[in-house]
Amino acid sequence: MKLGVLCSGGKDSLFACFRAMQKEEVACLITLFPENLESYMFHTPNLHMVPLQADAAGLPLKSFQTEGIEDAELRDLSEVLKIAVTEYGIEGVVTGALMSVYQATRIQRICKDLDLWCFNPLWYTDPVRYMNTLMASGFRVVVSGVFAEPFDESWLGRELDGTTLEILSGYARDYGITLTGEGGEYETLVLDAPFFNRKIVIQESERHYRNFRGVLSVKRASLEEK
Amino acid sequence: MILLVDPGFREGSLGYDEFVCSIAGIVERAGLPWACQHYTALNEDELRDAAGIIICGTALKDNAFLENLERFSWLRNARVPVLGVCAGMQVLCLAFGGSVRPGCEIGMTSIRITVPHQILPDPPSFMAYELHTHSCVPPHGWEILAESEICIQAIRDPERPFFGVLFHPEVRNDRVVKSFLEICEG
Numbered sequence: 482m483k484l485g486v487l488c489s490g491g492k493d494s495l496f497a498c499f500r501a502m503q504k505e506e507v508a509c510l511i512t513l514f515p516e517n518l519e520s521y522m523f524h525t526p527n528l529h530m531v532p533l534q535a536d537a538a539g540l541p542l543k544s545f546q547t548e549g550i551e552d553a554e555l556r557d558l559s560e561v562l563k564i565a566v567t568e569y570g571i572e573g574v575v576t577g578a579l580m581s582v583y584q585a586t587r588i589q590r591i592c593k594d595l596d597l598w599c600f601n602p603l604w605y606t607d608p609v610r611y612m613n614t615l616m617a618s619g620f621r622v623v624v625s626g627v628f629a630e631p632f633d634e635s636w637l638g639r640e641l642d643g644t645t646l647e648i649l650s651g652y653a654r655d656y657g658i659t660l661t662g663e664g665g666e667y668e669t670l671v672l673d674a675p676f677f678n679r680k681i682v683i684q685e686s687e688r689h690y691r692n693f694r695g696v697l698s699v700k701r702a703s704l705e706e707k
Numbered sequence: 708m709i710l711l712v713d714p715g716f717r718e719g720s721l722g723y724d725e726f727v728c729s730i731a732g733i734v735e736r737a738g739l740p741w742a743c744q745h746y747t748a749l750n751e752d753e754l755r756d757a758a759g760i761i762i763c764g765t766a767l768k769d770n771a772f773l774e775n776l777e778r779f780s781w782l783r784n785a786r787v788p789v790l791g792v793c794a795g796m797q798v799l800c801l802a803f804g805g806s807v808r809p810g811c812e813i814g815m816t817s818i819r820i821t822v823p824h825q826i827l828p829d830p831p832s833f834m835a836y837e838l839h840t841h842s843c844v845p846p847h848g849w850e851i852l853a854e855s856e857i858c859i860q861a862i863r864d865p866e867r868p869f870f871g872v873l874f875h876p877e878v879r880n881d882r883v884v885k886s887f888l889e890i891c892e893g
Contacts, residue, residue, distance in 0.1 A: 504721050573768075575721070582836060582878060586814035589767060589838060593813065598768045600721040605729035605877050 482598065483508040485543070485562070485571040487588070490531045492622045492641070492669045493577030493603055493661070496615055498538075500602040501575045502676055508569040509541045510534070511561055516548050526626040526696040527670050530681070537677040537704055541569065559591050566595070573598025579663045580605060608660040612646055619675040623683075626668035626696040629658055634690040637697040638683075641669065670699070679704040709734050709891065710757035711743040714772040714794045715765050718745035726764040729877035730792065733884040734761075739892075746778050754781055759788045759891030761884070762795030764875060767813070767838055769794075776801050788868035790887045793839050796862065796871030803846035803864070810842025810858045818860045818874060820853045826870055826886045827852055827861055835860070835874035843873060 486498040488510040501507050512531045535542035543565045547557035565571045574592055578585045578601045585601055592599035603611065615622065622641045627633075631652060639645055652658050658666040673680040685701035711731055715722040727743055734741040744753055746762075754760070762779075765772065772778075772794055782789065782802045791799040797807045816837045820830040827833070842858030845851060853861035855874075862871045868890055876883035 500724060501721060504719065580878075582815055589813050593767055593811070593840070596768075598766055600725060600766060602721050602724035604725040605732065606724070607732050607735075 483571050484573045484575050485509050485511045485565045486575045488512050488531055490527055490670055495671045495674050497575050497577040497602050508571050509543050509565055511565055512544045513547045526668055527699050533681055537679050539678050555587055562595055575600045577603055579603050579661055621673035622669045622671050624667050625670035628694050629666035630693045631656055637688045637695055680707050708756055709739050709741040710753055710760045711741055712746050712762045713743055714746045716769045716771040722766040722769055730763050733881045737885055737888050757787055762791045762798050764793035788891045791871040793873055796873050797841055799871045800843040800845055805846040806844045807841040811840045812837035816855050818853050818855050822852045824852050835880050836878035837874050
């Protein structure tokens with residue numbers, strides 16, 4: 482089955498892509514670029530890195546600009562999926578939704594309307610097992626945004642590994658954040674994945690941080706041999 | 708051991724991650740061992756060893772199981788509690804003389820309890836996640852435990868501990884699965 486993967490550039494969508502590749506054929510990545518930074522569905526820091534990730538994976542990318550207004554962005558998603566059906570023959574959509582009923586419901590409805598399959602391979606997955614599998618599978622993931630206490634500026638650009646996972650587990654226990662960042666407490670950027678032919682190297686970035694909220698804005702990055 | 712039956716279109720499909728693993732997580736958190744088998748590959752040993760059986764859900768477009776109902780003939784001889792979730796409830800209905808018909812719900816939905824039962828949340832109503840294109844007409848004599856505005860949501864066989872829920876309990880209603888597991892433990 483040919484599938485299109487909704488990709489934000491973060492760990493969840495790219496791990497979902499990895500799972501999909503193990504079982505079906507991933508024909509393309511699909512990304513919506515919202516003009517509205519408060520987009521309900523699609524905003525994450527460093528969306529502009531997705532084309533580089535697609536390049537690294539050797540996958541075509543279907544991207545689409547959206548205003549990022551609640552109803553309009555769903556219409557735009559529907560439109561880009563129709564284009565992906567025509568151009569890449571996709572029969573279904575894969576998302577990295579973990580627990581977001583809001584996101585899953587809307588995408589399921591769009592897929593039903595378009596007669597497409599919809600898969601959410603991380604749906605209600607065990608967070609500890611998922612994070613461990615992510616790291617053990619060869620993903621290199623950095624924190625690209627923080628949006629909750631107690632994250633300080635040093636988290637921006639920090640790589641997820643055994644040590645950071647231990648700290649995140651402590652934060653989950655003491656501050657009630659979700660281990661996976663499902664609650665929007667932090668966002669991530671994937672620099673390498675088992676299905677990447679080349680890895681991403683950040684050459685220039687800026688940190689913007691204040692009061693437990695901040696983003697790592699990648700200004701320049703390139704692909705290098707693994 | 709709790710046996711999870713995957714009614715997906717193919718063994719180990721992407722739907723397994725979504726609809727079987729999410730239920731398996733609840734069983735694990737309840738401290739019970741589990742095993743999973745695709746519905747086309749079930750054998751008598753697995754059925755005999757199970758303390759309870761959960762027939763899981765499928766992706767919205769995945770209705771291939773409806774064409775292979777003979778693969779569920781073991782249900783007629785099952786002597787342990789059985790819970791059918793979404794696709795699983797459809798299987799239960801069809802295996803015992805009920806039917807299914809078009810009826811789509813997607814997303815959080817209000818469910819009204821018609822007959823209070825330990826397997827469901829407290830009356831009078833609760834919110835549940837729906838993901839189905841078929842609704843069920845239960846087998847003759849089965850009790851209707853809950854309904855949404857458009858269709859029957861929970862049923863039980865009054866003669867055997869067989870239950871069906873059309874909503875997905877793995878989303879915000881894992882208490883339903885835990886209650887079923889308590890029934891399995893006797």
